[in-house]
Amino acid sequence: MAGPLTPHTLAADPVLTDGNRLLVWIIAVVAVAALALAAVLVRQVLAADEGSDSMKKIAAAVQEGANAYLARQFRTLAVFAVAAFFLLMLLPADDTSQRIGRSIFFLVGAVFSAITGYVGMWLAVRSNVRVAAAARAATPEAGEPPADLTDVSHRAMKIAFRTGGVVGMFTVGLGLLGASAVVLIYKADAPKVLEGFGFGAALLAMFMRVGGGIFTKAADVGADLVGKVEQGIPEDDPRNAATIADNVGDNVGDCAGMAADLFESYAVTLVAALILGKVAFGDSGLAFPLLIPAIGVLTAMIGIFAVAPRRSDRSGMSAINRGFFISAVISMAGVAVAVYAYLPSSYADLDGVGADISGHPGDPRVLALVAVAIGIVLAAVIQQLTGYFTETSRRPVRDIGRSSLTGPATVVLSGISLGLESAVYSALLIGLSVYGAFLLGGTSVWLALFAVALAGTGLLTTVGVIVAMDTFGPVSDNAQGIAEMSGDVHGEGAQVLTDLDAVGNTTKAITKGIAIATAVLAATALFGSFKEAVDTAVTKAHPGASDARWLSLDISQPNNLVGLLFGAAVVFLFSGLAISAVSRSAGAVVYEVRRQFHDHPGIMDGTELPEYGRVVDICTKDALRELATPGLLAVLAPVAVGFSLGIGSLASYLAGAIGAGTLMAVFLANSGGAWDNAKKLVEDGHHGGKGSAAHEATVIGDTVGDPFKDTAGPAINPLLKVMNLVALLIAPAVVKFSYGVDANAAVRIIVAGVSIAVIVAAVYVSKRRGVAMGGADDMGDGDGGGQDRESSGSTVTA
Template identity: 40%
Template sequence: MSTVLIVQFIALAVSVLSFGVALWLYTWVKSQPSKNSRVETIAELIRRGANTFLRREYVVLAKFAGVAAILILLFIPHPIWTGGALDNILMAVAYLVGTAFSALAGKVGIQVATIANKKTAVAAQQGIKPAFLAGFRGGAVMGMAVVGSSLLGVTLLFMLTQDATTLLGFSFGASSLALFAKAGGGIFTKTADISADLTGKVELGIPEDDPRNPAVIADNVGDNVGDVAGMGADLFDSNVASMAAALVMAMSLDNGTPGKNVLTVFLYAALGLLASILGVGTAKMGRGGSPTRALNSSTYVTTAVYAAITALATWQLNLEWRIWGAAVIGLLVGTIIGLATDYFTDDTKPPVRHVAKASQSGPAFTILSGVSYGFLSVLPAMVGIAVASFASYLITAPLGAGYAMFGIAMSAVGMLSIVGMIISNDAYGPIVDNGRGLVEMCDLGDTALEITDSLDSAGNTVKAVTKGFAIAAAGLTVIALLGAFIAEVNEAIVTRGLNIELLTGFDIMQPDVFFGLLVGAAIPAVFSAMLILGVDRNAQRMVTEIHRQFKEIPGLKEGKAGVTPEYDKCIDIATTGSLKELLPAGALAIISTLVVGFVGGVHAIGGFLTGNIVSGLLLALFMSNSGGLWDNSKKYVESGHNGGRGSDAHKSAVVGDTVGDPFKDTAGPSINTQITVVSLISSLMASLFLTFSLF
């Protein structure tokens, strides 16, 4: 048995181990006490609403996936009537498997999050330690399951086909579903969040999770469908895309037969999941400890373990130390970007406190200061991505032709190596947010509310860090996918015997490249506008419904006993509106790529991808960080600073948070999926763009 095959079986074994750990964590979470009839009732409303949305969303996306699979069958990697039908069949099947795995990631997240939220709420009555563990281990179920399934899917598909290009189809399936799932979930969650805040906090001065508010259940449902299901599909997609891009280049460097470079990709990915499993096991917190410190320390443990065990494996198997160096550069830069994001979004740091102070002067100053700090926060991350790609390029270039771009791909694999821990931290956020809502709605006491407030604040900070990490990882991944696109074009030139020079790069002074560059740079801005306008229109409909209920249901506003809002009406508005709004923005990204490719050819697509990557990363980082900054500024005021709850500063901070909501939870994190999708489409369509372009 070859060493490559042994490593692939090791990858499969680590995937199975992660499923075992996920099952143990799920069983542990489920076994925690939650015997409180009021908590059970409200939690069931949230669970039912989340599953209803997911079911309706997946029906819509299944239709899209079916149409896309037929088009792939007919045209990719080449028109089916020109011969080689098996390649087209494999690509279509790989695409459908990718969508199914991505959908499963969302479903698993919803399943555990809607159990962990009530366990966290009840555990908060016992203390911060049990509440933290319930929230974190609930999130870790998703982390282990998502990364395990991505490694399992890529490994099995590669072992069956021995074709890295087919993996691009698998990755496109994951990415296209993630794009729509993240957009749809983001529109849902921010529709409800904005509506609940504006009508509750600003108009009536009632608490965030007051059960009188008709939007409060939809708000809690939204945390699950947006921040759990959507983000799970998003990071599943990023992990698969990074491995697919690296394997395309590895197969090229190994001359079409799996060798040392393919082995390195699978080995580093498997060890990354193993490090995450060990990191999850170390996440503990003392009675007087800080939840933020506990979450961050487990991330640092995972990072250190990964660096050590990959170094040991590199030494034992006599692999290239330069490739290891590229992977570790990505890993370290990802950690640094997370720390920079933390500085701009943590309420113990100056930016958040300055925005909270500015809120005392009115909402205009809240917006101006938040926008300014949001733009400032972009620089460290963009420089970090630039340094990671440049350093990885330089360190691996001496290995030979093609290794420089492979180094960038391995840097992306390294950055995403600890994605199991990143997803665990990210899913923790909405779980404890829901737990806090249940504590307030079910009146579980001031102590439990203080504990869940502390957990929620840590969740907001860590969630901002994980979003920054996910966007940075997507940035490195799509740079690697740009390399995969060049490799696919050159393979098509050689295979078809075309009398065309092989691609080595793109000259922006060429008119077709510059044309693509400008169009590509504009797409993320238009894409973001469509999503935010979707939230705007949907939230206006929900605010009208909330006003109707407060007006027409006697005793609701006063909180009379036995009077409950019509929660389902708000859930239905959020669901129907988000499903209506999610398709146009995603379709824009896909159709614009096809138009540019068929008009300008492969050089125009090179410019298009470059412009899309740079513009997309900038906007994604700005919106994600400014949104997190506004959110924590609001929470900082609510904790008693700068006037506290009900003050003018509080109302201004709520307005800032309302603007930031669709920034950080709808448009921002959806852009990194958008740039991945257009990069994958370009690689899959490379042969067609080369043959059928207008110019």
């Protein structure tokens, strides 16, 4: 719209009624029950057998490396958290209580995100050896009766999925507990305080996602290029010095990083729903958005236990699909009961809403139920769509496998084309879902935006099972690695783990697809929260003679179109920085592994052990070193755009980032997942099998896809939410200094100038880093190649 924004007629600040307060307390108890179930599942997983001594020794090395990395990462991130805590204190708020609460719950959100990630890693590095030990039963010792192969496969799968169930319960339990606590403590002020809670969760998740992604893919790419391609040895051969780092990376990237990512998706969606709920549904809007995911917690418990493989199942994916759909159907039924039991039949009967909504025709129960249903159906459809493009039994992956017969170039081309095509279908589904929810609001933009947020909470009802699906992947991958390194699992037992790993690749791709859907729904809902913050700030600005064009959202204005382009460009730059970081670190790993093979020829004949700790240390140092640039870009780019080009340009910037980010994230995730499973397809004996030219081609495709699907792609999810939350937090200040009696061009220029200078400096420093490949002689030009890569004392051995 042209001209200044028209302030919304906000409802009088509601307070929790006794009934709503009791409901929120019950929701908090449900959250605690989820954590209690997690404890039960932990005991079940740890009760399983750990296997042979060699398997335990390898698992202990992985545990040591993962713990060391996360400890160093948390120490690094603590600096960012403390700085953000005090910066939040400087941003405008209605009163001191809000400002303090926002900063405190910023730390709570960050700590909860860290706990979720750490628990995911802690249990995964203990579960992997137990899954491998369960598969070992398929190849009994001489004199022992043969085991039932189906039973063995089911037992291994159950251990891996129950591990994911623990992480799922922590995700939904802590997310719901944090949001409930804010509502109970701050009541009408809860939405403002929740901005800090969501920002803390999103910021930490982005750092963990980027750092863990760089670590895991640097090790994976380095291990594959030297081990598989150059030396012709298996992926997890113990002679490869990068194998321990590769297994560590699976846990710090896919377990810790993805768990934190999905936790912040959960938290940020709740934040957006509660902010808009206060405007659209008044008092009920502070409780109802919590009720929907609370139902999801209960149904997730059922869904996790429903993943019980049957003999009639075509693959492990059948059991996982069954658990997911059982959870989704029960959630839908539970939500229907809750909606009609809790909400009135008329908007006029809602307590504390504004006059523009109380007079709105229609039934709030219908709006809520249909919006939530849209979110649940979206999750189910994306699950099937992503599975189609990434499962080994489907045509797209088989086509990539077939392309390997003509070399690596066609493998790469077919994977890129698959990713680009799949991104279109996913974007259409997400876009139609957002628009369908938006239409439910009729003439009220606030009801429409709240419907979008409710669709997000509907998708959250499946998050417990989705997180379990995601963690299942790296646990299965690690189990196969431990089995291969130990040499104690072979024959049918090894095939069980190979099959589980292929299923795990698909579940990881599916969860990435659903994660970007939650990111778009949350970002769109936060867009509404952003508008509400702007409207409130404009009302307080007491406009004077200032130029109001800085507030216009008209896309025909050049400054707004520039903001749109900048938002899309930041997604590309962020992705490029992440992939470049993996490339640099992987180069160092390649040279280190090559050096060890060259300097210690006894490694290949088994008379010498590789120095695993050196590779772990390289990956740790590089991952932590590379964190700053993408983090500064995500936080400061919205600041630079908002203070230089105005609030309208900032809104356009967010729109550009959401659009480009959606397509980019799905493209990267699906291309990478399809390449990975095409490699599995060839390794299962198709097109010449292991060691063939087709195998080498798919290994190269998988290597290209590794940073796509596990670093840059999933990191876009928290990137979108971090930028939206930063925009939401700075919106009042941007309005204040752009419009009204306090307009101050000097302040805007200084803030924008400093932000741009920091971004440029960070990117410049990042691009100046060379690929430290063991020494200046290996670098050729000597630029940045002399970095010290000596081990810092890591004692990781196997």
